[in-house]
Amino acid sequence: MATNGTTTKPPPMPSPLRNSKFLQSNTRILVTGGAGFIDSHLVDRLMQNEKNEVIVADNYFTGTKDNLKKWIGHPRFELIRHDVTEPLMVEVDQIYHLACPASPIFYKYNPVKTIKTNVIGTLNMLGLAKRVGARILLTSTSEVYGDPLVHPQTESYWGNVNPIGVRSCYDEGKRVAETLMYDYHRQHGIEIRIARIFNTYGPRMNIDDGRVVSNFIAQALRGEALTVQKPGTQTRSFCYVSDMVDGLMRLMEGDQTGPINIGNPGEFTMVELAETVKELIKPDVEIKMVENTPDDPRQRKPDISKAKEVLGWEPKVKLREGLPLMEEDFRLRLGVLKK
Numbered sequence: 183m184a185t186n187g188t189t190t191k192p193p194p195m196p197s198p199l200r201n202s203k204f205l206q207s208n209t210r211i212l213v214t215g216g217a218g219f220i221d222s223h224l225v226d227r228l229m230q231n232e233k234n235e236v237i238v239a240d241n242y243f244t245g246t247k248d249n250l251k252k253w254i255g256h257p258r259f260e261l262i263r264h265d266v267t268e269p270l271m272v273e274v275d276q277i278y279h280l281a282c283p284a285s286p287i288f289y290k291y292n293p294v295k296t297i298k299t300n301v302i303g304t305l306n307m308l309g310l311a312k313r314v315g316a317r318i319l320l321t322s323t324s325e326v327y328g329d330p331l332v333h334p335q336t337e338s339y340w341g342n343v344n345p346i347g348v349r350s351c352y353d354e355g356k357r358v359a360e361t362l363m364y365d366y367h368r369q370h371g372i373e374i375r376i377a378r379i380f381n382t383y384g385p386r387m388n389i390d391d392g393r394v395v396s397n398f399i400a401q402a403l404r405g406e407a408l409t410v411q412k413p414g415t416q417t418r419s420f421c422y423v424s425d426m427v428d429g430l431m432r433l434m435e436g437d438q439t440g441p442i443n444i445g446n447p448g449e450f451t452m453v454e455l456a457e458t459v460k461e462l463i464k465p466d467v468e469i470k471m472v473e474n475t476p477d478d479p480r481q482r483k484p485d486i487s488k489a490k491e492v493l494g495w496e497p498k499v500k501l502r503e504g505l506p507l508m509e510e511d512f513r514l515r516l517g518v519l520k521k
């Protein structure tokens with residue numbers, strides 16, 4: 183195998199049993215962070231294919247076994263309590279490496295641990311990929327563009343990130359994770375895939391996750407004021423989780439290393455988002471302006487030309503269609519029935 187001028191040893195041969203006609207699964211897939219939000223939806227999709235065997239490794243920092251309860255005990259499913267900052271010895275064909283707290287309140291809670299998860303965790307997963315010859319996909323983030331000076335963001339934009347700010351543990355952590363992916367690819371011939379995920383929402387987000395869509399829906403259902411952080415003109419582009427999972431799986435199965443932006447280009451200010459939630463869920467709810475946190479990016483919108491061209495992917499679910507699906511799930515979990 184040779185890539186970018188480097189020659190590497192081929193990966194070790196899998197056990198002869200893997201080719202046996204009696205073996206039920208063809209592909210063994212590790213999902214790190216599989217008990218989380220996007221992650222558990224991905225597990226659901228992977229488990230639908232009877233040829234897949236899925237192993238989830240999660241330390242339950244922001245994820246929960248509840249998200250995987252329908253698979254626990256299934257013969258093609260395994261759940262391991264494991265922190266990716268420690269090495270993991272498993273035999274797999276593919277690794278979806280998602281483990282990392284994603285909500286700013288959680289990734290800022292223990293920033294040193296967030297960096298370790300991104301750097302040591304990604305190194306460990308790349309070491310595993312190298313040992314067993316697995317293809318590895320990293321879920322990077324639109325936060326690698328920081329407070330972007332280019333709009334919408336294309337993959338060729340290098341970003342505008344504060345290296346010493348309170349968000350850096352995540353932003354810079356993911357940037358180093360991308361660097362490690364490329365260095366393992368160039369130096370060791372590892373098959374890599376990098377997705378740059380933009381804000382994703384949907385059922386199963388933690389109710390007290392702290393991210394804006396889950397906050398607004400939970401607040402509307404509890405009859406509390408929607409907290410728009412100032413100035414409220416900052417923008418985000420929200421992708422429904424089923425579209426995201428579809429994009430990630432296409433990236434893994436395709437032949438492009440990435441990085442590739444995966445997100446929905448529909449762009450909204452936070453005031454517009456609050457007004458939409460108010461209109462759809464609770465027309466008499468109050469909207470109040472509150473203080474923001476440092477380094478909040480002022481605008482964010484993916485340019486998804488590359489995903490359209492090389493993955494044949496684009497999102498299908500509009501914000502106004504996705505919000506009611508999330509509302510339904512939040513109503514069930516909060517015990518607030520629709521009148």
Ligand SMILES: NC(=O)c1ccc[n+]([C@@H]2O[C@H](COP(=O)([O-])OP(=O)(O)OC[C@H]3O[C@@H](n4cnc5c(N)ncnc54)[C@H](O)[C@@H]3O)[C@@H](O)[C@H]2O)c1
Nearest residue numbers: 215217218219220241242243244245265266282284381382
């Ligand atoms: N949701 C988004 O809008 C978004 C946007 C950009 C990137 N991403 C990326 O997608 C991935 C999943 O995000 P999510 O929204 O589902 O987040 P989440 O917090 O719901 O899920 C993350 C999972 O990783 C686990 N985890 C955290 N640290 C770990 C560690 N050290 N070892 C093992 N497991 C660990 C958590 O317990 C959780 O189950 C993350 O890598 C995140 O950075 C998400």
Ligand SMILES: O=c1ccn([C@@H]2O[C@H](COP(=O)(O)OP(=O)(O)O[C@H]3OC[C@@H](O)[C@H](O)[C@H]3O)[C@@H](O)[C@H]2O)c(=O)[nH]1
Nearest residue numbers: 284285286323325381393394397409410411416452478
């Ligand atoms: O209650 C709230 C929460 C958040 N916000 C605003 O909503 C916007 C989005 O904030 P979120 O916390 O949902 O998410 P952010 O876009 O800041 O970060 C996200 O970016 C992409 C991913 O990598 C992560 O999921 C997360 O870091 C920010 O401008 C924030 O100021 C509110 O107005 N009110």
